[in-house]
Amino acid sequence: MKKHFPEILAPAGSLEKLKVAVLYGANAVYVGGQKFGLRTAADNFTLDELKEGVLFAHQRQAKVYVVLNSFLHDKDLAEIPDFIKFLSEIRVDAVIVSDLGVVKTVASLTNIPIHISTQASTLNVEAAKFWKSVGATRIVLGREVSVKEAGLIKREAQIEVEMFIHGSMCMAYSGNCVISNFTQGRDSNRGGCAHSCRFEYSLDLGLDSMEKKKAYFMSSKDLEGLRILPDFISEEIDSLKIEGRMKSHLYAGTMSKVYSEALSFYQENGHFLSEDLMSWEMELKKVSHRTYTQASLVKPAGPDSIFNERENSSDSEWQMVGKVLEASPKTGIVLEVRNAFNQGDTIEILPFNGKAVSIVANEITDIMMKPLSRTKPSTLIKLPFVDGVERWQLARQKV
Amino acid sequence: MKFVTYAQNLNDLNRIKNFGFNEVILGHIDFSRFGKLSDEEFYQLAERAHDLDLRVVFEWDVLMTEEKFHPLALRLPNLLKWIDVLRLQDPGAFEWSLNNTQLPLQFIAENGNHNLRGLQEWADYAHDRLERIILSLELPKNKIEEYCQQLKVPCELLGLGRILLFYTPRLLLTPLVEEKISYNQEIAAIGESEESPHKGFPIVENRHGTFMFHIKEFCVLDHHAELSAMGLSCLRFDLRWTDFSYLDAAMSVLKNEKSFEQFKMSFPQDLMKGFYLTNKTDVLFPKLKNHRLQNRQGDYIGEVIEAEKGSHLAIYVKNELGLKKSDRLKILHPKGEEFFINIYSLRNLALEDVEAVAGDSVAIIQYATGVWVKSHVFYA
Ligand code: SF4
Numbered sequence: 001m002k003k004h005f006p007e008i009l010a011p012a013g014s015l016e017k018l019k020v021a022v023l024y025g026a027n028a029v030y031v032g033g034q035k036f037g038l039r040t041a042a043d044n045f046t047l048d049e050l051k052e053g054v055l056f057a058h059q060r061q062a063k064v065y066v067v068l069n070s071f072l073h074d075k076d077l078a079e080i081p082d083f084i085k086f087l088s089e090i091r092v093d094a095v096i097v098s099d100l101g102v103v104k105t106v107a108s109l110t111n112i113p114i115h116i117s118t119q120a121s122t123l124n125v126e127a128a129k130f131w132k133s134v135g136a137t138r139i140v141l142g143r144e145v146s147v148k149e150a151g152l153i154k155r156e157a158q159i160e161v162e163m164f165i166h167g168s169m170c171m172a173y174s175g176n177c178v179i180s181n182f183t184q185g186r187d188s189n190r191g192g193c194a195h196s197c198r199f200e201y202s203l204d205l206g207l208d209s210m211e212k213k214k215a216y217f218m219s220s221k222d223l224e225g226l227r228i229l230p231d232f233i234s235e236e237i238d239s240l241k242i243e244g245r246m247k248s249h250l251y252a253g254t255m256s257k258v259y260s261e262a263l264s265f266y267q268e269n270g271h272f273l274s275e276d277l278m279s280w281e282m283e284l285k286k287v288s289h290r291t292y293t294q295a296s297l298v299k300p301a302g303p304d305s306i307f308n309e310r311e312n313s314s315d316s317e318w319q320m321v322g323k324v325l326e327a328s329p330k331t332g333i334v335l336e337v338r339n340a341f342n343q344g345d346t347i348e349i350l351p352f353n354g355k356a357v358s359i360v361a362n363e364i365t366d367i368m369m370k371p372l373s374r375t376k377p378s379t380l381i382k383l384p385f386v387d388g389v390e391r392w393q394l395a396r397q398k399v
Numbered sequence: 400m401k402f403v404t405y406a407q408n409l410n411d412l413n414r415i416k417n418f419g420f421n422e423v424i425l426g427h428i429d430f431s432r433f434g435k436l437s438d439e440e441f442y443q444l445a446e447r448a449h450d451l452d453l454r455v456v457f458e459w460d461v462l463m464t465e466e467k468f469h470p471l472a473l474r475l476p477n478l479l480k481w482i483d484v485l486r487l488q489d490p491g492a493f494e495w496s497l498n499n500t501q502l503p504l505q506f507i508a509e510n511g512n513h514n515l516r517g518l519q520e521w522a523d524y525a526h527d528r529l530e531r532i533i534l535s536l537e538l539p540k541n542k543i544e545e546y547c548q549q550l551k552v553p554c555e556l557l558g559l560g561r562i563l564l565f566y567t568p569r570l571l572l573t574p575l576v577e578e579k580i581s582y583n584q585e586i587a588a589i590g591e592s593e594e595s596p597h598k599g600f601p602i603v604e605n606r607h608g609t610f611m612f613h614i615k616e617f618c619v620l621d622h623h624a625e626l627s628a629m630g631l632s633c634l635r636f637d638l639r640w641t642d643f644s645y646l647d648a649a650m651s652v653l654k655n656e657k658s659f660e661q662f663k664m665s666f667p668q669d670l671m672k673g674f675y676l677t678n679k680t681d682v683l684f685p686k687l688k689n690h691r692l693q694n695r696q697g698d699y700i701g702e703v704i705e706a707e708k709g710s711h712l713a714i715y716v717k718n719e720l721g722l723k724k725s726d727r728l729k730i731l732h733p734k735g736e737e738f739f740i741n742i743y744s745l746r747n748l749a750l751e752d753v754e755a756v757a758g759d760s761v762a763i764i765q766y767a768t769g770v771w772v773k774s775h776v777f778y779a
Binding site (some may be wrong): 052072102119124186213331 | 463464466472493494495517518520566567568586595596602682704707715761
């Protein structure tokens with residue numbers, strides 16, 4: 001019998017990131033419009049960009065899902081029909097929603113498939129049956145659900161299931177945290193989360209000693225599920241989601257590349273005993289992250305899933321130095337520089353497939369061909385052409 | 400207006416009855432987040448409640464994944480004969496109860512569910528089985544009124560009690576205590592953070608996970624007449640964290656025997672109304688948005704990606720119409736200033752002079768004073 005393989009679903013916080021994610025192998029991307037999503041501060045897509053993004057993705061057999069996953073208030077809901085009609089016209093592949101009112105509104109206006117957001121914290125078979133009966137076609141399960149449970153939910157409720165495989169995690173049951181609402185006046189369920197769970201707290205535990213314990217006790221490590229990819233496959237999970245619409249191009253590209261390459265390897269070889277496993281894991285470490293955990297993918301997340309450290313203490317030793325804007329023997333490699341590097345430095349270009357290409361930047365010029373000894377962020381530079389380097393590929397450097 | 404509260408022992412039940420309540424919420428240790436009653440204790444209390452003519456509302460508000468949910472649901476039929484109403488939050492528990500029991504249901508819509516359409520749909524879905532909707536604490540009074548008037552199902556609101564801010568199934572305090580005696584042991588803490596303007600968050604860890612509450616308790620007792628006039632049908636008292644005797648004081652306020660000010664002074668915790676008067680938790684959003692980034696509609700061409708003083712501007716042309724030498728440009732500086740320029744030098748990345756540059760490529764034009772990287776470019 002033919003094996004069922006999940007799609008790799010990558011975050012795209014902007015049109016550029018959508019292109020990066022798709023070119024690096026994501027089978028689908030999720031994006032937000034200027035309203036109705038949970039990433040208020042994100043770049044987000046204009047209507048024109050949504051249209052272009054859908055076209056770009058569809059030309060490459062990738063899907064685009066649009067998030068409408070705020071807990072919408074009446075006034076927000078009143079504004080949504082025009083947007084839904086637009087999404088239908090540009091043929092987005094699904095919308096991701098959290099609330100029954102939005103589900104029904106979407107269903108009454110279009111045939112766009114409806115995915116239930118993780119915000120709805122769908123955790124069990126019965127909940128999945130409920131959402132299916134009101135019109136959902138897929139459930140993005142709560143992060144507390146194990147892969148085994150997800151398989152069962154899919155079989156019993158006869159509905160597509162999507163699970164997070166990678167990224168930052170809300171410590172709370174999604175949709176069940178209103179710290180920001182009540183302490184900062186920002187609705188976390190409409191995109192205003194102030195990340196209070198990442199704060200350091202002093203805790204009076206009523207212990208004998210007068211001393212309070214200081215801890216980042218509510219902060220979660222980041223999810224990483226690469227090694228259990230075979231479990232996702234055997235449980236026939238439909239979609240593997242990477243968190244992070246707010247994250248960088250390098251993140252969107254690396255995650256899409258690593259997970260899609262690992263999945264392709266499994267598809268071709270029927271097993272996961274690849275020498276590349278270690279290198280894929282190394283790649284995941286090259287992107288800024290908190291310490292990784294499998295959280296509840298295998299068994300309920302234990303104390304070792306808590307990230308009891310100050311934020312920004314990432315162990316990533318790599319940074320993105322630029323994005324390839326053009327690469328041909330005629331123009332050379334034109335790089336839009338994000339972080340500075342020096343003449344003589346070794347940088348790596350991340351190809352869409354296969355291992356990173358190392359380049360020693362001996363000859364750097366600006367675009368007017370003036371030699372440079374050091375690059376500057378927000379400038380364009382040229383490097384000699386190297387075979388295999390293509391437009392939209394990302395360049396990184398060990399720091 | 401009806402009143403309802405939680406009972407944790409026989410004394411609570413007697414008191415509740417004395418105030419003329421006709422129902423009581425019982426929290427079973429396995430089904431209710433803060434429930435403490437074992438099977439035996441539950442039977443005992445439920446029986447006594449029935450003797451007192453109190454309807455037994457069984458709270459099933461623990462959120463659980465399939466591995467826990469399924470076996471627990473199978474236990475529920477054994478408890479059903481003591482239960483008059485099921486009170487549920489998880490759509491799974493709701494669905495299961497709808498299909499596997501005949502009991503009336505109360506739906507806890509406290510998380511999300513901030514639109515009338517959604518609430519109406521919940522009511523329609525359950526047909527005549529839904530007897531009450533528990534509204535969110537985030538609703539302002541005009542919305543409470545609208546929902547009470549528009550929904551065909553009666554509504555309940557918390558009148559007095561803790562505000563739950565955060566709920567996770569993970570045990571977050573266990574790693575901080577030297578010795579935890581048993582799985583059932585509850586750990587309590589008070590937390591504060593330099594990064595938060597508030598100090599003294601009560602935190603509780605029990606077998607169901609970790610819960611953080613607001614430093615103040617929610618109270619709208621002084622608005623009970625208004626709420627009643629709005630059509631609210633039930634007000635809830637949650638005194639599980641305070642002395643149950645405050646129910647007497649609260650009821651005195653409702654009967655106008657005691658002033659609200661007196662009650663407030665005597666209550667051990669500070670009180671707040673939350674968003675009862677107004678909910679402006681979205682007013683900050685426009686400030687969080689990057690307006691420069693939003694402004695990319697209409698005649699938008701693209702963005703300046705390099706500005707080399709005295710030499711050139713590189714524009715990433717995003718518009719599929721591309722850029723022609725004859726185009727006049729409006730350039731919007733990141734700080735909001737506008738410039739209008741004509742193009743007199745247009746080149747591609749190979750530095751060839753061209754008449755036009757296609758969409759999705761880079762155009763190099765002459766430098767224009769005052770233009771920075773990240774400026775947005777429009778057809779003028
Ligand atoms: S504060 Fe933390 S737990 Fe709460 S919503 Fe934000 S990310 Fe989630």
